[in-house]
Amino acid sequence: MSVSRRTLLLSGAALGAAGAVTGALPTAAGATPARPLREDPFTLGVASGDPDFDGFVLWTRLAPQPLAEDGLGGMPSRAVPVRWELAADERFRHVLRTGTAIARPESGHTVHVELNGLLPGREYFYRFHAERHTSPVGRTRTAPAPWSIGGSxxxxxxxxxxxxxxxxxxxxxxxxxxxxxxxxxxxxxxxxxxxxxxxxxxxxxxxxxxxxxxxxxxxxxxxxxxxxxxxxxxxxxxxxxxxxxxxxxxxxxxxxxxxxxxxxxxxxxxxxxxxxxxxxxxxxxxxxxxxxxxxxxxxxxxxxxxxxxxxxxxxxxxxxxxxxxxxxxxxxxxxxxxxxxxxxxxxxxxxxxxxxxxxxxxxxxxxxxxxxxxxxxxxxxxxxxxxxxxxxxxxxxxxxxxxxxxxxxxxxxxxxxxxxxxxxxxxxxxxxxxxxxxxxxxxxxxxxxxxxxxxxxxxxxxxxxxxxxxxxxxxxxxxxxxxxxxxxxxxxxxxxxxxxxxxxxxxxxxxxxxxxxxxxxxxxxxxxxxxxxxxxxxxxxxxxxxxxxxx
Incomplete structure (x- = not known):
């Protein structure tokens, strides 16, 4: 499937409007619950890189106030669970993998998800969720198998x-x-x-x-x-x-x-x-x-x-x-x-x-x-x-x-x-x-x-x-x-x-x-x-x- 930038942006906007809820990290007994993320933290978009024949890296960074002078993007000083999804289609009707990564303040609340075990030479779609917020959709692909010339x-x-x-x-x-x-x-x-x-x-x-x-x-x-x-x-x-x-x-x-x-x-x-x-x-x-x-x-x-x-x-x-x-x-x-x-x-x-x-x-x-x-x-x-x-x-x-x-x-x-x-x-x-x-x-x-x-x-x-x-x-x-x-x-x-x-x-x-x-x-x-x-x-x-x- 080939998808244009416009399709990606439209589908990402629609999915972001639908939203998704993921659980927060557990808190100690008697501790004050963490304040939820009220602003969209996915202001910096999504990315993928370093493709191999069976996987690649997925990336995002949480930053509701991206230009904050302290470089922390307006994030609270706590770890935030980020759920990721990998699908065979841009509307995520066929989700193939899902998991949770932790965005930590000491790494600027970035997420690097390294995936493997995927099929070679295939197109995939991905997105992230943090609390009630959903990222835009990204498109990525695996390289052909090492023994294959593949197409152009x-x-x-x-x-x-x-x-x-x-x-x-x-x-x-x-x-x-x-x-x-x-x-x-x-x-x-x-x-x-x-x-x-x-x-x-x-x-x-x-x-x-x-x-x-x-x-x-x-x-x-x-x-x-x-x-x-x-x-x-x-x-x-x-x-x-x-x-x-x-x-x-x-x-x-x-x-x-x-x-x-x-x-x-x-x-x-x-x-x-x-x-x-x-x-x-x-x-x-x-x-x-x-x-x-x-x-x-x-x-x-x-x-x-x-x-x-x-x-x-x-x-x-x-x-x-x-x-x-x-x-x-x-x-x-x-x-x-x-x-x-x-x-x-x-x-x-x-x-x-x-x-x-x-x-x-x-x-x-x-x-x-x-x-x-x-x-x-x-x-x-x-x-x-x-x-x-x-x-x-x-x-x-x-x-x-x-x-x-x-x-x-x-x-x-x-x-x-x-x-x-x-x-x-x-x-x-x-x-x-x-x-x-x-x-x-x-x-x-x-x-x-x-x-x-x-x-x-x-x-x-x-x-x-x-x-x-x-x-x-x-x-x-x-x-x-x-x-x-x-x-x-x-x-x-x-x-x-x-x-x-x-x-x-x-x-x-x-x-x-x-x-x-x-x-x-x-x-x-x-x-x-x-x-x-x-x-x-x-x-x-x-x-x-x-x-x-x-x-």
Whole structure:
């Protein structure tokens, strides 16, 4: 059964009106009964994630007053039982599983339900009940059986949703596309205080609260983002695979090194990790332990695809030469790593063990070389894989040595759409292509943006392996089959006002066993009349500057 976002929202509203009553925790003899939850606690919606062939994670968080400064969402300081239901249909006529989880104050009243023993390759529906309140309905699915290729996979990937820079219409349009799986590649939320990171002409919306440094700050910020109905719709329509980048903690952090000297950074990182886990549909294996969090992991989609989800922040060496675009000797130091030695071994072992048709790296920062200097010097971003050339070379040679059939790298971070062929030797344009990188634009970060002719970007002239660029907001939709991976670069003409339309700006195909890109579609769109409050479009130079330096 296929269900649209509108159907999900309508059915969720109807079920919420009907309500459901679940029992409270028992009280000690003579104790005053707990005050009931009078306001709807399901203001942050529902989500699912990390699908396996026999299960997935279901998530919700109770927060009747989601923007409360203490980060507790207006919840009482007591544990609350939350009943969950899993059904074969969106109206819950055929309930398959039910149970009760406890939402506790020490975990921000979040609920993570890990289910297994389900049938592979199936669609399921879920909802939660807390006292007399019922959540919206979510849709999720299991992966195909490990021995099965299964059918095609409709996978989308997104990144960089700065709440202040615009409206989350891209999430709404993504939900309407009904994907099977959504990858979020980082910068799910931003740490800045209001009026700190601004787009030209001013931000359409404001952050609540100060720059995030404490657990209360991060909980409040995550809650503000999740109050957005378009983000809720995207979470409710399909399971997600998530990884963080820098802004979930602070701009351009690297392992234990903050952007600027800060003796309190370990506590800040621990608070950010705790809030991130609380607010994402992650398995218990990702529960933070102080300043450490196990985020890199592998998710199998039958024999069709293996998703290697990477963490390029927590274990990296500090960016070389003070970060930014540099011709930096540290970039080619063979001892430096963006993944850390343990994660690198894990990834290379995964390549050797893989029997999938497609091996897909879900990760954060630009993988291919992006030299911005037409002369003999190589001037690249120290925050990307360009700042860790030996690390990139080991990973690339690793998939070649393992005979990986179709390596594809998925990337976020840079607030623009890109597509590139991957090389072993970027200095030789004639060297063979050994893989493909697809880069999604931001949901909102950077503001409206503008359509652009790819050949006008100076990077494409300097780097012939870079095949496509577009500076509008949006996301990437893919269709993965045994024969090919089709990628549609979806764009919105503006985000400074709500409900922008979406269209496919360009499409590419990667054929089985043929690394590299083949463009199949290219259609600029005449821009609609600009909204009155929309700001002037930033230049390409402005965009590059935003990609590499804190505003």
């Amino acid at each position: 996979l409709a996978m989308a990937f997104v990144s960089c949703s700065q709440y202040e820079h615009g409206y989350f219409t891209a999430y709404k349009r993504l939900a309407e596309a009904d994907p099977d799986l959504i990858l979020h590649l980082g910068d799910y939320q931003y740490e800045y205080a209001p009026d700190t990171y601004n787009v030209p002409g001013g931000n359409p919306r404001d952050h609540q609260g100060p720059e995030t440094r404490t657990l209360a700050n991060y909980r409040q910020r995550h809650a503000q983002y999740k109050t957005d109905p378009d983000l809720q719709a995207a979470h409710a329509v399909a399971p997600w695979l998530v990884v963080f980048d820098d802004h979930e903690v602070e701009n351009n952090w690297a392992d234990d090194v903050p952007e600027a000297a800060d003796p309190e950074f370990p506590a800040r990182r621990a608070a950010a990790f705790q809030a991130y886990y609380e607010n994402m549909p992650l398995r218990r294996t990702s529960i933070p332990r102080g300043i450490d969090m196990q985020l890199y992991r592998r998710v199998q989609w039958g024999r069709l695809a293996t998703f290697h989800m990477l963490d390029t922040r927590q274990y990296r060496d500090d960016q070389g030469c003070g970060d930014g675009y540099k011709d930096c000797p540290a970039a080619v130091d063979p001892a430096r790593s963006i993944t850390g030695a343990e994660q690198e071994r894990w990834l290379l072992d995964g390549f050797r063990r893989s029997s999938s048709r497609w091996d897909i790296l879900g990760q954060q920062v630009f993988f291919a070389q992006r030299d911005n200097n037409a002369g003999p010097a190589t001037v690249t971003s120290m925050d990307s894989w360009d700042g860790y050339v030996a690390s990139r070379d080991r990973i690339t040679r690793g998939w070649l040595g393992a005979g990986v059939r179709n390596p594809v790298v998925l990337t976020g971070d840079v607030h623009a759409h890109w597509a590139s062929d991957l090389k072993l030797d970027y200095a030789d344009p004639t060297s063979r292509t050994v893989g493909t990188e697809l880069v999604c634009s931001s949901i909102t970060s950077g503001g409206d943006g503008a359509d652009s002719v790819p050949s006008d970007h100076p990077f494409l002239g300097i780097n012939p392996h870079l095949r496509f660029y577009n500076n509008q907001r949006g996301y990437v939709l893919t269709k993965i089959t045994t024969e090919r991976l089709e990628a549609d670069f979806e764009v919105l003409p503006y985000v400074s006002t709500p409900d922008a339309p979406v269209h496919t700006r360009a499409s590419f195909v990667i054929e089985d066993r043929v690394p590299g890109l083949h463009q199949t579609y290219d259609r600029p769109l005449d821009p609609p009349a600009a909204p009155a409050q929309r700001a002037a479009t930033p230049s390409v130079a402005d965009t590059v500057e935003r990609e590499t330096a804190r505003p």
